[in-house]
Amino acid sequence: MTQAEIKLCSLMLQEHFGEIVEKIGVHLIRTGSQPLRVIVHDTGTSLDQVKKALCVLIQHNLVIYQVHKRGVVEYEAHCSRVLRMLRYPRYIYTTKALYGDTGELIVEELLLNGKMTMSAVVKKVADRLTETVEDGKTMDYAEVSNTFMQLADTRFVQRCPMVHAPENSDTQPPPPAPNLVINEKDMYLVPKLSLIGKGKRRRSSDEDAAGEPAAKRPKHPTDNKEPIPDDGIYWQANLDRFHQHFRDQTIVSAVANRMDQTSSEIVRAMLRMSEVTTSSDAPFTQPLSSNEIFRSLPVGYNISKQVLDQYLTLLADDPLEFVGKSGDSGGGMYVINFCKALASLATATLESVIQERFGSRCARIFRLVLQKKHLEQKQVEDFAMIPAKEAKDMLYKMLSENFISLQEIPKTPDHAPSRTFYLYTVNVLSAARMLLHRCYKSVTNLIERRQFETKENKRLLEKSQRVEAIIASVQATGAEEAQLQEIEEMITAPERQQLETLKRNVNKLDASEIQVDETIFLLESYIESTMKRQ
Amino acid sequence: MANRGGGRGRGRGQLTFNMEAVGIGKGDALPPPTLQPSPLFPPLEFRPVPLPSGEEGEYVLALKQELRGAMRQLPYFIRPAIPKKDVERYSDKYQTSGPIDSAIDWNPDWRRLPRELKIRVRKLQKERTTILLPKRPPKATEDKEETIQKLETLEKKEEEVTSEEEEEKEEEEEKEEEEEEEYDEEEHEEETDYIMSYFDNGEDFGGDSDDNMDEAIY
Numbered sequence: 001m002t003q004a005e006i007k008l009c010s011l012m013l014q015e016h017f018g019e020i021v022e023k024i025g026v027h028l029i030r031t032g033s034q035p036l037r038v039i040v041h042d043t044g045t046s047l048d049q050v051k052k053a054l055c056v057l058i059q060h061n062l063v064i065y066q067v068h069k070r071g072v073v074e075y076e077a078h079c080s081r082v083l084r085m086l087r088y089p090r091y092i093y094t095t096k097a098l099y100g101d102t103g104e105l106i107v108e109e110l111l112l113n114g115k116m117t118m119s120a121v122v123k124k125v126a127d128r129l130t131e132t133v134e135d136g137k138t139m140d141y142a143e144v145s146n147t148f149m150q151l152a153d154t155r156f157v158q159r160c161p162m163v164h165a166p167e168n169s170d171t172q173p174p175p176p177a178p179n180l181v182i183n184e185k186d187m188y189l190v191p192k193l194s195l196i197g198k199g200k201r202r203r204s205s206d207e208d209a210a211g212e213p214a215a216k217r218p219k220h221p222t223d224n225k226e227p228i229p230d231d232g233i234y235w236q237a238n239l240d241r242f243h244q245h246f247r248d249q250t251i252v253s254a255v256a257n258r259m260d261q262t263s264s265e266i267v268r269a270m271l272r273m274s275e276v277t278t279s280s281d282a283p284f285t286q287p288l289s290s291n292e293i294f295r296s297l298p299v300g301y302n303i304s305k306q307v308l309d310q311y312l313t314l315l316a317d318d319p320l321e322f323v324g325k326s327g328d329s330g331g332g333m334y335v336i337n338f339c340k341a342l343a344s345l346a347t348a349t350l351e352s353v354i355q356e357r358f359g360s361r362c363a364r365i366f367r368l369v370l371q372k373k374h375l376e377q378k379q380v381e382d383f384a385m386i387p388a389k390e391a392k393d394m395l396y397k398m399l400s401e402n403f404i405s406l407q408e409i410p411k412t413p414d415h416a417p418s419r420t421f422y423l424y425t426v427n428v429l430s431a432a433r434m435l436l437h438r439c440y441k442s443v444t445n446l447i448e449r450r451q452f453e454t455k456e457n458k459r460l461l462e463k464s465q466r467v468e469a470i471i472a473s474v475q476a477t478g479a480e481e482a483q484l485q486e487i488e489e490m491i492t493a494p495e496r497q498q499l500e501t502l503k504r505n506v507n508k509l510d511a512s513e514i515q516v517d518e519t520i521f522l523l524e525s526y527i528e529s530t531m532k533r534q
Numbered sequence: 535m536a537n538r539g540g541g542r543g544r545g546r547g548q549l550t551f552n553m554e555a556v557g558i559g560k561g562d563a564l565p566p567p568t569l570q571p572s573p574l575f576p577p578l579e580f581r582p583v584p585l586p587s588g589e590e591g592e593y594v595l596a597l598k599q600e601l602r603g604a605m606r607q608l609p610y611f612i613r614p615a616i617p618k619k620d621v622e623r624y625s626d627k628y629q630t631s632g633p634i635d636s637a638i639d640w641n642p643d644w645r646r647l648p649r650e651l652k653i654r655v656r657k658l659q660k661e662r663t664t665i666l667l668p669k670r671p672p673k674a675t676e677d678k679e680e681t682i683q684k685l686e687t688l689e690k691k692e693e694e695v696t697s698e699e700e701e702e703k704e705e706e707e708e709k710e711e712e713e714e715e716e717y718d719e720e721e722h723e724e725e726t727d728y729i730m731s732y733f734d735n736g737e738d739f740g741g742d743s744d745d746n747m748d749e750a751i752y
Contacts, residue, residue, distance in 0.1 A: 016605045018612045036650055038581045049612070051651050056610045058651075065648055089598040093590070112601070112608060128737050180646065232645070334605050354581060510597050511585045 001029060001079050002442040009082040016057055018083060020045060024053040028063060028077035031320045035072050057122055060114035061160075061236060084441065086517050091242050095156065102147040103131065107156070107237055115160050115234040118148060118191065149190050155276075157242045157261065158187045160234040184360050185244040191233055228314050247525055254348075255315070255322060263311050264302065269297050270336055281532055283339045289330025305331075320344050330347050339529050346432050346526035349519060353435060354403060361386055362394045366403065366426065374407060375522045396425060429530055436523040445517050450509040464499055467491055609639035 009029055013022040027043050028034060034042075040050050054075060062438035088111050096104035105125045110116060120342075129139040151157045161180035167201060185310045188471045240466035248271045256264035273296050294308050304310075312334055315323040321340040327333035347370065355363035364382050369375055375383070381391045398404045409421040454461070467490050491499075585591070605611060644652055 015602060017610055018614070020614055021610075021611045048653065051653055052612055052638055054651055055647060056612065056636060058647060059610070059642055087737075089594045092597055092601075093594050109602075112604060114678060115609075173637060233642070234643070234646075356580060359580065360683075507595060509583065510598055511591060514591075514594055514598065515585055 002437060002440070004080055004437055004444060005083065006030060008086075008440050008447075009079055010445045011444060012057065012082055012085045015447070017053075018264065020049050021026055021053040021056055023534065025052055025057055025077055025082065027425065028057075028075060029079045029082070033074040033076040035065070039075070083440075083520075086324050086513065087521065089514065090246075090517070091239070094242060094245060095151075099150060101132075102129065102144055103151060106144070106148055106151060110157060110235060110237045115236045117231065117234055118145075118197055121235065122148060150188045152188050152235075152419050157187055158238040158241075159189070160236050162232060162234075177476060193305065240280045243521070244275075244523060245527065247342070248275075249340070250522065251322060251336070254341070254345060258318070259314070262301075263315055265298065266293065266308065266311055267302060267315070267336065269293055270323075270334065273294070274336070281529070282534060283529065284324075284326075284335045284337055287326045287333035287335050290332040290334065291330050293334070294331075295443070307417055308313050329498060339533055342522075342526040342529050345522055347428055347523055350403065350428070350431055354398065358380055358394065358397060360396060361390070365391065369404060369424050370426050370428075374425045376421065376423055382422060399424075403431050405430070429527065432526055436520065436527065439516050439520045441521065446509050446513050446516070449504055453502060453505055453509070457498065460495060461500060463495075464491060486514075 005128060007369050010022055010026045013025045017025075023043055024039060026040065030472060031042070036047075036050065036054070039054075040047050043050070045053075054063060058065065058075075061078075062081050063075050065075050069075050085444040091111065092104055092108050099106075102125065103126055106121055109124055122141050126139045126141050127142050129144070132141060148157070159182060161182035164181045186300060197225075207394070213362055248268075252264050252268045252271065255267045270285065270288055270293055273288055273292065278285045290309055290312060291463060293312070294305055297303070297308070309332065312323070312325075312332060316325040316334060321337055322344070324335050324337045324340075325332060326335050340465050351363055351367060351370075354366045361384075365380060365386065368380065368384050372379075374384070375391070377395070379394060381388045384391060386394075395404065399406065402427055404424050407423045407425045408415070408425060410416075411419045411421065467487060471487050638653055
């Protein structure tokens with residue numbers, strides 16, 4: 001774990017769970033697997049606080065536990081999982097695009113709560129949807145259940161490992177920690193529930209709000225006695241599947257940018273066909289025959305078989321090698337090459353970074369070295385058609401930032417410098433790692449700046465919130481224009497301007513975080529796929 | 535080693551590799567040596583590309599900010615206990631400052647967690663300030679646990695009312711005495727202030743037998 005990653009994890013935990021959880025989480029990430037007593041001793045927090053923090057972290061799948069010998073339970077944190085928290089808005093937006101508002105809320109609830117039972121999710125989502133819908137209508141549980149089942153079928157949500165009760169639990173004392181196992185087949189199996197009901201609207205008037213909790217409190221013990229039909233079956237969001245989806249989306253848009261809409265549709269059809277047959281970290285999809293692709297093209301697309309074949313040949317011959325031809329049976333067997341696709345995307349990211357940071361001439365040199373693999377100083381100047389002095393300057397700038405590296409090739413066994421070739425080369429994997437590290441640092445800087453800006457203007461923000469609350473309450477009791485005007489004037493014009501600037505800055509910083517996270521996703525996927533191949 | 539002394543005099547500034555191979559020709563002006571770390575915010579040569587705007591970007595942005603706010607309200611957000619201020623203030627009674635004991639606000643599924651993490655679930659403590667006063671009848675059958683609980687509630691409300699506390703403490707003592715079934719006969723028999731055994735009411739005096747009187751009685 002690099003320092004930048006640890007710092008970013010610490011900021012994420014602090015923003016979402018508070019300082020105590022942050023301290024425990026960062027300690028676990030830094031030091032690895034630890035038992036409870038050691039955590040208490042090293043972090044200096046009280047035992048109860050540590051227990052609370054660990055419960056929260058385990059609930060959100062950020063920490064796992066393992067029973068070691070002599071009954072000691074050790075806790076281990078997953079740094080990469082903590083970094084995923086940056087991507088939550090993107091997951092939720094994707095679900096909204098695919099399954100509408102219902103799906104969006106289901107995934108949001110699952111992400112916010114870590115893991116939940118299906119009945120709890122359905123109930124909460126129905127209640128939330130009922131509030132947004134107009135008066136008189138309510139959201140039926142059945143609709144929400146349907147969407148949930150669709151999400152489970154397409155594997156966007158999965159079951160958490162279940163408690164494995166040993167058979168002879170009477171003779172042995174209960175283990176210090178439950179053993180959690182999950183069967184591969186059961187992971188997406190939705191339990192048969194008959195959830196009948198409608199969403200409840202939460203009343204907005206104060207009287208009802210006061211009446212309801214008082215009525216609810218005696219009911220609370222009876223609720224616990226009702227057997228929950230799917231007790232013990234918890235669901236969580238399947239982040240790998242989301243990543244697969246993002247990867248597919250990026251590939252399709254890359255093809256659309258490079259060629260045209262039709263080819264991107266063909267690639268999309270191929271990806272859709274291999275969604276469930278290919279595991280998420282496979283380097284290739286299963287070979288698909290041209291006939292199958294033709295059959296599974298979207299209905300509106302009227303292209304003839306010949307045109308499809310031509311497109312496929314074009315895609316397979318493309319130097320980017322997104323699509324490869326693996327055989328001739330069935331009209332031609334085609335695969336999508338994920339490794340190569342991710343490598344091209346990562347390289348494109350690197351090129352774009354160099355272009356934006358150093359200029360287009362530097363980018364030209366970079367692309368040149370990439371293409372020719374190894375080049376001498378003189379050759380770079382000749383091929384790039386850039387005067388020697390500038391070429392030197394640019395090469396050294398890129399060298400100092402570690403985008404380009406030097407490769408020594410000795411002519412003589414004693415490696416004498418005057419008789420050694422020094423060649424410039426680009427090692428895409430190490431450059432990608434370096435860029436990823438820089439991305440983590442950027443996100444850390446962005447978050448810190450945002451927190452700083454908010455802290456600077458805390459007094460002003462609180463004041464504006466108070467004024468808004470006053471306006472709302474005055475409006476509710478019915479007020480004239482003059483009164484509202486007067487209240488609004490409590491915030492002076494320069495203060496208003498300051499608030500505007502603050503809002504704009506915070507929005508910009510937030511949007512930048514989201515943007516950097518997209519780059520992080522791309523680079524991480526590339527590095528992961530390359531490492532697996534090796 | 536042979537060049538150690540000689541290197542300073544002759545061939546000053548010799549490098550281990552041939553400069554021309556890397557591209558620095560003879561007599562070329564090299565950039566000035568760096569004597570300090572590079573500036574923290576170097577001037578940008580190229581402005582960054584504008585952020586993607588549009589419906590999707592704005593929606594995701596709004597979603598992110600909403601999520602941030604929502605997470606702070608969830609029970610998973612553990613606030614550190616506010617440190618006790620130097621003097622107890624009257625307003626402390628009316629300000630809610632987080633959970634008083636170390637219980638959890640939400641209910642995790644304890645079956646899925648290691649046993650050592652289980653925290654005693656806080657029972658709903660009802661207000662007992664006015665109810666305890668009439669409870670005088672002996673409660674010898676009362677469980678020890680309930681007294682402990684009562685003692686704990688008392689502890690928590692210590693700062694609020696001191697006079698009530700004293701009364702309650704007296705009751706506790708009474709109850710405890712009844713429970714322990716100690717009956718201090720000496721103190722309570724006649725409800726006097728005098729301990730009975732110290733008082734000798736003279737019944738034994740002069741009741742000694744007069745037989746075998748060899749010694750004189752004074």
